[in-house]
Amino acid sequence: MDDTERSPGDQEGLQSQREDAAPTTTIHDVAARAGVSIATVSRVLNDSRPVRPEHRMRVLAAADELGYSANLLGRALRQGRSHSIGLVVPDLENPFFATLAQDVSRAFASSQIDVYVYSADNDLETERRAIASFLGRRVDGLVLIPCDEVRSAPSVRLASRAVVTIQLDRLAPSVRTHFIGCDNRYGMAQIASHVRAVVEVDPRPIVFIGAHPTSSSAHERLDTFAKAFPAARLVLGSFDFSFGRDAMSQLIDEGLKAAVVVTDADVIALGVIAAVHAHGRAIPRDYRVTGFDGVGVTFLAQPPLTTVRQPVGQMTAAIVDIVRGAFDGGGTRDYVVRRFRPSLIVRESSPA
Amino acid sequence: MDDTERSPGDQEGLQSQREDAAPTTTIHDVAARAGVSIATVSRVLNDSRPVRPEHRMRVLAAADELGYSANLLGRALRQGRSHSIGLVVPDLENPFFATLAQDVSRAFASSQIDVYVYSADNDLETERRAIASFLGRRVDGLVLIPCDEVRSAPSVRLASRAVVTIQLDRLAPSVRTHFIGCDNRYGMAQIASHVRAVVEVDPRPIVFIGAHPTSSSAHERLDTFAKAFPAARLVLGSFDFSFGRDAMSQLIDEGLKAAVVVTDADVIALGVIAAVHAHGRAIPRDYRVTGFDGVGVTFLAQPPLTTVRQPVGQMTAAIVDIVRGAFDGGGTRDYVVRRFRPSLIVRESSPA
DNA sequence: CTGAAAGCGCTAACAA
DNA sequence: TTGTTAGCGCTTTCAG
Numbered sequence: 069m070d071d072t073e074r075s076p077g078d079q080e081g082l083q084s085q086r087e088d089a090a091p092t093t094t095i096h097d098v099a100a101r102a103g104v105s106i107a108t109v110s111r112v113l114n115d116s117r118p119v120r121p122e123h124r125m126r127v128l129a130a131a132d133e134l135g136y137s138a139n140l141l142g143r144a145l146r147q148g149r150s151h152s153i154g155l156v157v158p159d160l161e162n163p164f165f166a167t168l169a170q171d172v173s174r175a176f177a178s179s180q181i182d183v184y185v186y187s188a189d190n191d192l193e194t195e196r197r198a199i200a201s202f203l204g205r206r207v208d209g210l211v212l213i214p215c216d217e218v219r220s221a222p223s224v225r226l227a228s229r230a231v232v233t234i235q236l237d238r239l240a241p242s243v244r245t246h247f248i249g250c251d252n253r254y255g256m257a258q259i260a261s262h263v264r265a266v267v268e269v270d271p272r273p274i275v276f277i278g279a280h281p282t283s284s285s286a287h288e289r290l291d292t293f294a295k296a297f298p299a300a301r302l303v304l305g306s307f308d309f310s311f312g313r314d315a316m317s318q319l320i321d322e323g324l325k326a327a328v329v330v331t332d333a334d335v336i337a338l339g340v341i342a343a344v345h346a347h348g349r350a351i352p353r354d355y356r357v358t359g360f361d362g363v364g365v366t367f368l369a370q371p372p373l374t375t376v377r378q379p380v381g382q383m384t385a386a387i388v389d390i391v392r393g394a395f396d397g398g399g400t401r402d403y404v405v406r407r408f409r410p411s412l413i414v415r416e417s418s419p420a
Numbered sequence: 421m422d423d424t425e426r427s428p429g430d431q432e433g434l435q436s437q438r439e440d441a442a443p444t445t446t447i448h449d450v451a452a453r454a455g456v457s458i459a460t461v462s463r464v465l466n467d468s469r470p471v472r473p474e475h476r477m478r479v480l481a482a483a484d485e486l487g488y489s490a491n492l493l494g495r496a497l498r499q500g501r502s503h504s505i506g507l508v509v510p511d512l513e514n515p516f517f518a519t520l521a522q523d524v525s526r527a528f529a530s531s532q533i534d535v536y537v538y539s540a541d542n543d544l545e546t547e548r549r550a551i552a553s554f555l556g557r558r559v560d561g562l563v564l565i566p567c568d569e570v571r572s573a574p575s576v577r578l579a580s581r582a583v584v585t586i587q588l589d590r591l592a593p594s595v596r597t598h599f600i601g602c603d604n605r606y607g608m609a610q611i612a613s614h615v616r617a618v619v620e621v622d623p624r625p626i627v628f629i630g631a632h633p634t635s636s637s638a639h640e641r642l643d644t645f646a647k648a649f650p651a652a653r654l655v656l657g658s659f660d661f662s663f664g665r666d667a668m669s670q671l672i673d674e675g676l677k678a679a680v681v682v683t684d685a686d687v688i689a690l691g692v693i694a695a696v697h698a699h700g701r702a703i704p705r706d707y708r709v710t711g712f713d714g715v716g717v718t719f720l721a722q723p724p725l726t727t728v729r730q731p732v733g734q735m736t737a738a739i740v741d742i743v744r745g746a747f748d749g750g751g752t753r754d755y756v757v758r759r760f761r762p763s764l765i766v767r768e769s770s771p772a
Numbered sequence: 773c774t775g776a777a778a779g780c781g782c783t784a785a786c787a788a
Numbered sequence: 789t790t791g792t793t794a795g796c797g798c799t800t801t802c803a804g
Contacts, residue, residue: 092582094797105775110799117800120773140556141497142797145780150493152553160522160537161716163515170512173539177546182553185512185537187525194529201504201534204492205557230444309719338720345722364513367661368690370697370722446781457791462783469784472789494781497796 093134101130113138144206152182153209153391154202156195160187162307162335163365165213167380168237172211175384181208181391188215190306196223203230209391214240217284232394234387239284246404248386252288255376255410256332259358260296262374262412263328265420266356273324274300277315277340278332279307289332289360300330312339313346316355320347326354328418334359334366337373341417356418362410371416378410445486453482465490496558504534505561505743506554508547510590510635512539514659514687515717517565519732520589524563527736533560533743540567542658548575555582561743566592569636584746586739591636598756600738604640607728607762608684611710612648614726614764615680617772618708625676626652629667629692630684631659641684641712652682664691665698668707672699678706680770686711686718689725693769708770714762723768730762 095113099106104123111117112127119127130136144150155172157165173183186202188195195215200223202210209232214220221240227233234246263274274297281287286307294302303319305311312331319327320343331337337359344355351357351371359366362377383406390404414420447465451458456475463469464479471479482488496502507524509517525535538554540547547567552575554562561584566572573592579585586598615626626649633639638659646654655671657663664683671679672695683689689711696707703709703723711718714729735758742756766772 092797095799096797106798107775107777107800108773111774114799118773123774137552137556139497139558139797140553141493141502141558142780143799144557145491145493145497145782145797146799148780150557160512160518160525161515163513163518163717166512166515166518169537170539170541173512174541177541177543182538182549185521185539186534187522187537189522189526189529197534200489201492204489205496205502206491206493313719341722342719342724365515365717365720367665367694368717368720370693444781447783448781458781459783459791459793460789463790466783470789475790491781494796495783497781497798498783500796 092139093136094139095136097134098127098130098136101134102126148206149208150206151180152184152205152207153211154198154207155183155185155211156188156198156202157185157213158188158190158195158215159307160185164334164361164363165237167364168213168384171380171384172236172387175388176391179388179392190215192216192219192223195220199223199227203227207231209234209394211236211387213237214283216282217241217287218282232391234390236383236387237285241284244403246390247406248383248390248404249285249407250378250383251407251409252285253292254407255360255378255412256289256292257296258376258410258412259330259360260293262358262414262418262420263330264296266418267328272326272328272356274328274330275303275319275324276300276330276332277303277305277312277319277336278330279311279336280304283307286332293330293332305336307333307335309335309339309342312336313343314339316340316343317346320344320349328356328358330358332360334361334363334369334373334375337375337417338365338369341369341373352416352418358418360410362413369417374413374415374418376410376412379408382408444491445488446491447488449486450479450482450488453486454478500558501560502558503532504536504557504559505563506550506559507535507537507563508540508550508554509537509565510540510542510547510567511659512537514685516686516713516715519716520565520736523732523736524588524739527740528743531740531744542567544568544571544575547572551575551579555579559583561586561746563588563739564597565589566635568634569593569639570634584743586742588735588739589637593636596755598742599758600735600742600756601637601759602730602735603759603761604637605644606759607712607730607764608641608644609648610728610762610764611682611712612645614710614766614770614772615682616648618770619680624678624680624708626680626682627655627671627676628652628682628684629655629657629664629671629688630682631663631688632656635659638684645682645684657688659685659687661687661691661694664688665695666691668692668695669698672696672701680708680710682710684712686713686715686721686725686727689727689769690717690721693721693725703769704771710770712762714765721769726765726767726770728762728764731760734760 095106099109186198210227211234221242224240224243228245279286303315359373359375362375447458451461538550562579563586576592576595580597631638655667711725711727714727
């Protein structure tokens with residue numbers, strides 16, 4: 069265990085006894101108390117059918133007095149739907165996914181649909197389990213950010229056969245589902261032309277620090293970059309801060325004095341920036357740095373990060389539309405595939 | 421809608437038709453195919469009782485061929501437990517909560533318990549809904565980070581009466597539940613002595629930029645600070661980056677030339693740092709800055725942030741223990757209340 | 773407008 | 789070791 073996390077002096081204590089668990093009240097209790105049948109109670113509570121006003125009052129009163137709240141398992145089992153959707157993210161520590169999760173949640177807040185978030189912890193088996201558990205609980209829809217372009221496919225396919233499934237941000241292309249994401253090639257092309265313009269007047273080596281192309285987004289971004297700059301050095305790792313820091317640190321140690329450092333995620337860029345500062349070098353004087361995503365943490369960078377921003381608001385709105393459509397329209401429909409164009413934001417980490 | 425988010429050129433398209441939804445297979449289908457009763461199928465799948473090996477094989481084969489997976493709603497309804505817990509966080513964009521969510525998820529990954537995360541979006545009504553929906557779905561436990569020290573109490577109480585409930589990080593003190601958090605007073609006292617030592621040799625005004633004391637953590641931190649420095653200026657807002665930036669920006673505009681800026685969260689400190697840089701001033705030369713939490717984003721700060729680190733690993737382990745204990749021990753037990761001591765980490769944003 | 777009753781899918785008691 | 793059956797809590801026909 070990490071030594072810095074030890075805290076021998078933590079206060080510890082036990083408080084009073086647990087109150088006895090309240091017996092769960094069911095629709096039968098309410099019915100009995102109101103002097104009506106359980107059917108009437110159900111009708112009042114869902115107002116699914118007209119009920120004599122007097123009965124309605126009595127039911128409402130009884131439910132209130134007993135502190136009744138419906139068992140959603142019973143309801144879901146009967147109805148075959150759960151009024152909920154599942155969102156499986158690779159990782160909640162990545163602020164881009166955290167923001168996506170927050171925004172998806174918020175987008176559904178006004179509807180009757182609960183959004184549950186499950187972190188796959190960047191692990192295929194955990195991802196499989198997350199999807200299976202959501203399906204087993206009969207969610208009405210699934211929004212997935214697949215960990216791996218290829219190896220997540222079986223789980224995604226399983227989902228797609230059972231329920232409205234939307235792949236978000238990342239795509240396992242072998243499975244037909246809805247897809248909402250960003251036009252990564254366009255975004256990286258924007259970065260590339262920025263870089264090209266920049267080295268024109270101020271020549272320096274170009275390096276790419278990004279994630280291994282095992283997710284579709286990393287794949288597309290890397291691909292576009294490599295086509296634009298075939299001679300550039302590529303350093304590949306994972307979508308997190310410490311990879312960016314370590315990779316950049318090593319490049320500097322190896323003697324890289326100046327460069328344009330292109331990354332494929334803001335978190336990586338933030339790591340790069342930290343490494344540059346740790347080595348006492350300056351941005352953009354010695355190293356120019358660009359990010360990708362433009363969400364949340366971008367604002368934290370010092371200096372402010374040149375990046376490409378994904379229109380998250382539009383993306384989540386599109387998701388709501390699809391889910392709504394699946395509920396209303398219901399039947400056989402076409403798959404929605406939308407790639408929103410991100411927009412280049414030039415800031416001080418790599419000025420024009 | 422934010423103009424920067426428009427992307428008129430986004431690609432849009434519809435793909436092939438949805439494959440017909442596979443009919444959900446039940447335990448009956450498996451039983452029929454294997455030529456046994458549904459009870460035997462259940463017993464094999466849960467191995468809850470010995471089953472003749474030959475039958476076991478046939479059941480497994482049938483389940484596999486049919487792609488059967490159990491309906492967890494039926495199981496949960498029958499068993500009265502769902503093998504899941506709910507985690508309600510105020511906000512997923514706050515990296516501290518996101519990290520907490522990630523760590524809690526990871527801590528339960530090795531158990532049979534699924535962790536579902538619900539964002540309350542810093543809204544009391546959404547928080548109430550999150551708790552009610554988890555209870556309605558009969559989660560076996562609830563981990564809550566209450567939005568508000570006082571106004572979250574009714575929802576927390578509701579939870580505590582139905583299910584093992586653990587308040588995490590923030591406490592609604594009027595409700596008796598388990599509590600896992602950090603010793604905020606101790607942590608802020610650490611900061612205070614650091615600040616005191618610092619101004620001794622290098623006198624400058626002390627200001628506090630932190631959240632309104634509506635959550636217990638903000639309350640305790642502010643309280644401790646205010647007792648230590650009764651004359652210090654207090655600027656109060658919310659636990660987010662933009663509040664920190666705006667507050668600091670205004671202080672600088674008002675003419676604050678130098679200061680020790682104490683915050684009660686790293687996210688706020690990051691905002692403060694951004695504002696300082698935006699005004700062309702330097703840290704720690706002009707302004708010293710301290711944070712609180714020491715999780716995730718701390719590393720992003722430039723210069724590295726002096727802060728107080730919460731032992732998140734220990735905290736999540738304690739949560740697992742409580743939940744496990746509640747399942748095994750079951751009956752009436754005392755409440756666990758633990759406040760882990762955070763540890764001061766002195767870095768360049770306010771060196772010793 | 774209302775109640776009786778069926779049944780969603782599952783597990784567990786009970787009987788064989 | 790196995791099958792039959794009751795029933796978890798709910799909604800929704802179907803009769804009245």
